[in-house]
Amino acid sequence: MQKYTILLITLLCATFVVAESTKVHISVIQKGSVDNYLAMMSNENYQVIATKNAVEDAMRATTVDIKENETLFFVESFSHMQPKLEGEVARLDNIIVVQLPIPPTGHSHYPEKPELYMKHIPMSENEGAVVLKNITRATGPNPGDLFHLSTHNVNIDRNFLKQKLEELSGAVPVTIGGSTFRIEERRSSTGRMRARAYLTREFQKIGFEVREHSYTQSWYQGTNLVAEKKGKNADKFLIISAHYDTVSTAGADDDGTGIIGILAIANALKDIPLDYTLRVVCFDQEEIGLVGSQAYARDLNSSGELNNMIGLIQLEMMGYDRDNDGGFHVIDCNENTSANLSDTVIKTVIASKVKLAMVPACTNRSDHASFWRYNKPAIVISQNFFGGDSNPCYHRGCDEVANIDYTYMQKITDSVAQTVRNIIASK
Ligand SMILES: [Zn+2]
Structure with a gap:
């Protein structure tokens, strides 16, 4: 597990150029084990949003304000095997990293029909990234208590x-x-x-x-x-x-x-x-x-x-x-x-x-x-x-x-x- 995680981070870090800091409004979707991945993967280079739900749900649930040419990732967790997702860039056990193209306006709420934005766009060296900082997670009782x-x-x-x-x-x-x-x-x-x-x-x-x-x-x-x-x-x-x-x-x-x-x-x-x-x-x-x-x-x-x-x-x-x-x-x-x-x-x-x-x-x-x-x-x-x-x-x-x-x-x-x-x- 650990070994693959390092590979995953290496893969992402190697692919992106660090962009200027920008204000990002982030909602981390769901709690639990995915948080561990989030903690491991969040650094100054890119924005990662963890979700146990479908990527589509996470998109509806998230407001992002990002500049043109920046890149957004969703980390999606599945309890069982799923077919390859559009935009999928990496997979680790039940954790899947999906790259989402930015809406044409450069910054906005994602629209009601997110599948429009689910088309795969090949990553290039010139793609920027979004800074993820200072997320404070709520501490509360465990799910299902x-x-x-x-x-x-x-x-x-x-x-x-x-x-x-x-x-x-x-x-x-x-x-x-x-x-x-x-x-x-x-x-x-x-x-x-x-x-x-x-x-x-x-x-x-x-x-x-x-x-x-x-x-x-x-x-x-x-x-x-x-x-x-x-x-x-x-x-x-x-x-x-x-x-x-x-x-x-x-x-x-x-x-x-x-x-x-x-x-x-x-x-x-x-x-x-x-x-x-x-x-x-x-x-x-x-x-x-x-x-x-x-x-x-x-x-x-x-x-x-x-x-x-x-x-x-x-x-x-x-x-x-x-x-x-x-x-x-x-x-x-x-x-x-x-x-x-x-x-x-x-x-x-x-x-x-x-x-x-x-x-x-x-x-x-x-x-x-x-x-x-x-x-x-x-x-x-x-x-x-x-x-x-x-x-x-x-x-x-x-x-x-x-x-x-x-x-x-x-x-x-x-x-x-x-x-x-x-x-x-x-x-
Ligand atoms: Zn209502």
């Missing part, structure tokens, strides 16, 4: 989750301002407006102050909904968030569970004195590219308010656990800024009676990622989407309340409520 949570002070009511999710996802009609309707989908402007009207009422009912954040972002216009309960130190705030739009579906799981989850947390904390402000944000237009959260982060940043944000916890799809193993994700992608936040969630879960198993994963495919751009702590919590137990109704017409596992949803919501309380309430 089982934790126990005691729900002493914050109680999330399963019936509350069920009733509210049925209303938000059109399973039952709601009556607001004298008119009765079903919120059948949350993509059209009518559907989203109805959802906002419903959520405004629900947050006002529990004493939260509600306002709309309307924005224009590139060619989109939309409205985020912000509900708040002030703490003793009113300026400093923790955000819990989810997206209320859907892809034309009822969106019970995606992301009705997240929205009702944050409503339930707000409800559970409504009578507890807070040291810091709890801000609940329902993002618009997540499904068309994190539009609402990008606009929100941008506006918080330009007003200076972002400096007062303690962190952001996004809830994204928490209603599906087919294999009943309690598997879920707490995702920080090893962002330096966000490790403490995910550790706090995990430590809270460790103290629990409810069985949840953390499955490591990394993604920038939800609203939390909009805040990484500003180096702010932000994490996303979800079902075991990347670990083989994702909802088969994801983005399909069958994403309805009939398929929701409320017991599982309650466990996660409860854990997050505890965490939020630990962070912003001393009593």
Whole structure:
């Protein structure tokens, strides 16, 4: 093993010219044994991203900002033999090094169809490389560890989750301002407006102050909904968030569970004195590219308010656990800024009676990622989407309340409520 590793490094080092240092935003995908390879292979000469997932997933989960003529590598790990990959430059046992050409713009997010960039480009001596430095990896419990949570002070009511999710996802009609309707989908402007009207009422009912954040972002216009309960130190705030739009579906799981989850947390904390402000944000237009959260982060940043944000916890799809193993994700992608936040969630879960198993994963495919751009702590919590137990109704017409596992949803919501309380309430 060791012998081959040295050969591999020699091969790569011999092939590349060192380029000028450049700022690189890196998310190391997954944890575990691949990290050892990463540590061995990372040096000043090139950028290496380790992943246990497919290269395609790693590309979606990674933001890179690199100059023209620079080279990016992915190290991919397989549990069993795979056919040769396009762009593969080396293979060592189950570790595969894949070279990815840089998108034509020279620096950007990789597009939705990464296979476009998977075509092999022969390496030449003139190819530069990217500097990889100062990656701090989060320390946390081992993947798959089982934790126990005691729900002493914050109680999330399963019936509350069920009733509210049925209303938000059109399973039952709601009556607001004298008119009765079903919120059948949350993509059209009518559907989203109805959802906002419903959520405004629900947050006002529990004493939260509600306002709309309307924005224009590139060619989109939309409205985020912000509900708040002030703490003793009113300026400093923790955000819990989810997206209320859907892809034309009822969106019970995606992301009705997240929205009702944050409503339930707000409800559970409504009578507890807070040291810091709890801000609940329902993002618009997540499904068309994190539009609402990008606009929100941008506006918080330009007003200076972002400096007062303690962190952001996004809830994204928490209603599906087919294999009943309690598997879920707490995702920080090893962002330096966000490790403490995910550790706090995990430590809270460790103290629990409810069985949840953390499955490591990394993604920038939800609203939390909009805040990484500003180096702010932000994490996303979800079902075991990347670990083989994702909802088969994801983005399909069958994403309805009939398929929701409320017991599982309650466990996660409860854990997050505890965490939020630990962070912003001393009593
Ligand atoms: Zn979603």
